[in-house]
Every structure is written in C-alpha cells, then in structure tokens.
Amino acid sequence: MSGREIPKLRPGDALAYLALGLWSLFVVFPLFWIGAMSFKQEIDIFAYPPKFLDFSPTLDNYLDVFGLLGGEAATGFGKYFVNSLLIVGVALAATVVLGTMAAYALARLRFPGRGTIAFLLILVRMVPILTVLLPLYVLYRNAGLYNTYLGLIMAYLFVGVPFYTWLVRGHVDAVPIEIEEAARIDGCNTFQMLFVVVVPVMLPGIVSAALLSSIYMWNNFLFALILAGPDLLPVSTALLNYLGYSSDYGNLAAACVITSAPVVMVGFLIQRYIVAGLSSGAVKG
C-alpha cells in the first residue's frame, strides 16, 4: 500500500459519515437559526410552529441595530463596533511589538529570570480572572483609569500578550539558528537580527498569532463589563448589557451576527493555524 493513493471507502465509513453528519447538524443548526432570525420580522420570530425558511426576509433588524430606523434601539450599535475596533486594534498593535521582542528574548537569549517570566506567561492563562479584575477595578477607580480607553487597552494587553508571546516564542524556536549566525558574522546587532532577519522568516506565524490573539480580545466581554461604563463598551459587552435582556429578538439576532462575523471570518482564514496553535501549548510544550 502506498500512502498516496485515493482513500478507498471501507465498510465502517458510512457510520463515520453518519456520526460526522449528526455533529455537523448540531454545530450548524444554532448558527443557521440565529442567522435566519436576524432576517425575520417580529411576527415570524414569534410564530409557532417556528418558521425555518418560509418567511419573507427583511433588513430592518440590521438597520435598526445601527440606529438607522430611529427606533428605540437607536443607541447605535455602530458606536460599540468602533469601540471594539479601537480597543482591539491598539491593544493588538502593542501586543505584537512588545510580544515579539519578549518572545525573541525568551527563545534565544539567556538571562536570569527567564524561567520565571515563561512560567508567568502560562500561569496567567490559568488563574481565575476575577482575582485580577476585582482588585484592578479598585486600582482603576483610584488611579482615574476606570472608564477610559487607556485603562481598557492596557487591560486588553493582558488578554493578548501572554498568549501571543507564548505562540511566537515557539515560532522563534523554529527559525534555524544558522540564519542568525550568518547575520551575526555580517555584523548585525540583536535588534537588527530580530527585525531584519528573524521577523521576515516567521512573518506568517506572527500574523496568525496576532489574528488568533485578536479573536480572544474581540470575544472578551468581562474586562469592559467591570472596568468601563456604558460609553466605552466593545460590542461583546454591549451585546450582553443592552440587548441581552431586550425582547427585540430580531435586533438581538442581527447584533449577534454583526459581532460574530469578523471573528468567524478571521478564524476561517487561519483555521489551520488555530489547529496547530491550540495544540502546540499542550502537545509540544
């Protein structure tokens, strides 16, 4: 048997497909349902028996969520979307710069305290987040950082940096040391080495790690819930606060779709990386 031939179907395969198909249904149906709901009029949303495809679609829910119909929900979800872009955008840029440098130092340089930092990088991903957020709430109030973009962005670094640094450290490890030795002979200093030699080689890894971190930041709702007031909320938190208890299900569904669309698209782009990245922490160490 050569490994390259077209796989032949075996007797058990029909059962395998059945099981995979059932799980696919379980995965897809909730997404389909909220998607369909976002295009339904109120009368179709509350219809019983529920309507699957036999409804006349409308864009009103989307328009209303963005405040374009002048309705009650016209708090303008667009504002929160911009907040999310701003917070995640700035925090991500800082994460990439700071995280890449730290990852390089942790992977390539020897210095006292290196083990402790690596240890903290993993530990912060495992601690109950309220042990940090409750005191941070007190500190932010005293320092005037409560309900400020600066405070939120700093806190979001905490979501992105440990994860990003951990992933990129793995990418630095994978860059052949010979490249650096050659550059060193050519007279590169360490910073040139990192940004001119190493970064270009691992650029795909950096981009993927950054995008994966941005998914975590975008999806986070707890930080802003505790550290910010109504005006600064990112979409995830706003969704929980303003629409989570509303009975306007159409708007709610549209807001869900708008909030999820960017991350699901990014996720599709880097799905291979997600598979590799998620397992690298555990399988390769």
Place this chain on the structure above:
Amino acid sequence: MAAISRAGNRQVWLAYLMVAPIVLLFAGLLIWPWLVGAWTSLTDMRIGRWGSEQFVGLQNYIAVLKSGAFWSSLRITAFFGFLCVTAEMSLGLGLALLLNRSLPGRSLFRALFIVPFMVPTVVCGLIWRQLLEAKGVVNYLLSFIELGPFPWLSSSGTALGSLVLIDLWQTTPQVLILALAALQTVPKDTYEAARVDGASAWQTFWRVTLPMIAPYLVIAFLIRAIELLQVLDIVMVASQGGPANSTMVLHLLAYRETFIGGFLGYGTSIAYLLGFVVVLAAIAVIRLLGLTQPKDERP
C-alpha cells in the same frame, strides 16, 4: 551555549530591555493587583462606600467557609466540571478518531467543527437562550420524536444540564483539536503492524492507539478541568446562576457578591479561595508537564 560567553553581559542587558515591557505589564496588571486584592479580601470594603473600609482580618474567609452558598456553589462547580469534562473528552476523542480516518471531505468537517470555538461566548449564550426557550425551536423539533417539552434553562432541575449542552457545543472543538493532534503523533506503521498481527479495530484502539495518546489526553483533561473549575462567562450569559441558584458556580458567586451585593471585600475573598485552589492545581500541572523548560534543555 557558546552564544552566552561570546556576547556576555551586553546580551543579558539587551534581554532585559526586550522583556521589560511585559515584565512591567505583569508587575502592574498582575502582581500589584494580586497584592491589592489580598488586602481587599481582608477588609469590609463595599462598592459605593469608598474610603470607609476597615481591616477585618480573616473574617471574610471565615464567613465564606461558614456560608451555605459557598459549599453549594462548590458542589455545583464540581458537578458541572465533572459532567462537562467527561462528555467533552468522550465526544472530542470520538470525533477525532473519525476525523483521523482517511475519509474524503474530512478537512471540511474539521473546519466546520471548530467554528463554535470562534463564536463569542456572549453570542453563544444568546443563541442557546433562544433555541432553548419553552416555545423554542429545540422543543418543537423534539416534539417530533415524542420528547419534551423540556423547561431547559428556566427550571432548576434542568438548567445545569442545559449548560452542559451549551458548553459541549462551544468547547468540544478544543478537546477535538488536542485529540486530533495526539492521534497524528501515532505512526501509520503502528496501525499496519497491528492489522498484520490480526488485531480488530476495537483491539487496535484499546491496546495500541489509546496507550500511545494517553499522555496527551491527560494533558487535555487537566487543562479543561482547570478551566472548568473557574467557569464564568458562559454561565453569566446563559443562566446568570439561576434559576434558584441551581447554576451558581463559584466564580460567578464571587462576581455576584461583589457587583450585585456590593460586598467587594467578601467577593474578593471568594475569588481568592477559588484562585488559591486553581493556582495550586495549575502550578502542579505546569511543573508536571515541564511546560516552561526551554526547548534546548528538554531531554
């Protein structure tokens, strides 16, 4: 190792410069808050009465340990964690085994299966709240096979089970990915050899595959167990701990005592009790797995 002697102190200095920002980040946003939190948990600090807090020693901790709410939350957390981790591991491993067969279209299935992992938790909770309404679509579909209607999230008898279902939808991909990665470490020849020796698929799994991937499964189990011990966000979105506190996990109890009750000191002490347990477990796991060992120093 030669790199050290060549570059010497200059390199150490450079290294510190490069890690300085994240060290400051840890100091300011982790270590310092932890110290502040330790202090807070020893006071009767309340939200809205800033500046009037008194040092009360270990009173908060004693009150927490004496309260029925804490022990009931601990039981709920443990039960929820046990159900989730068992179901996730079985389903995750099962699906990984299926995806590990050389079936046409398997990469499509894999891409599809990890989508729930990307959907924001808030959205995930809202979707399922819709689906599981009393007159919702799930009860409607179940009526065709003569099941239900179930009260799902709205009854204290079924809410925790509903949360397990939601958790399965959202986190099975994580276990699935880990299990799939583990399965791919098993050399193809091993299966060949087992088949030549006349082993059935069943025997091959139990005698060959499982022992080889067991270490990875243990890792996945430990990671998930630690995460489930401190589950917060999905419960917050889907059930807010109710009805009748039937889904009040520990982490959520700390949140609600703090922000609903206003007892910041008391709430912090609950979070710290949970944190103490989790950090001990996490340190044990990190050490056990040798995760912090640099690549070149690993055996």
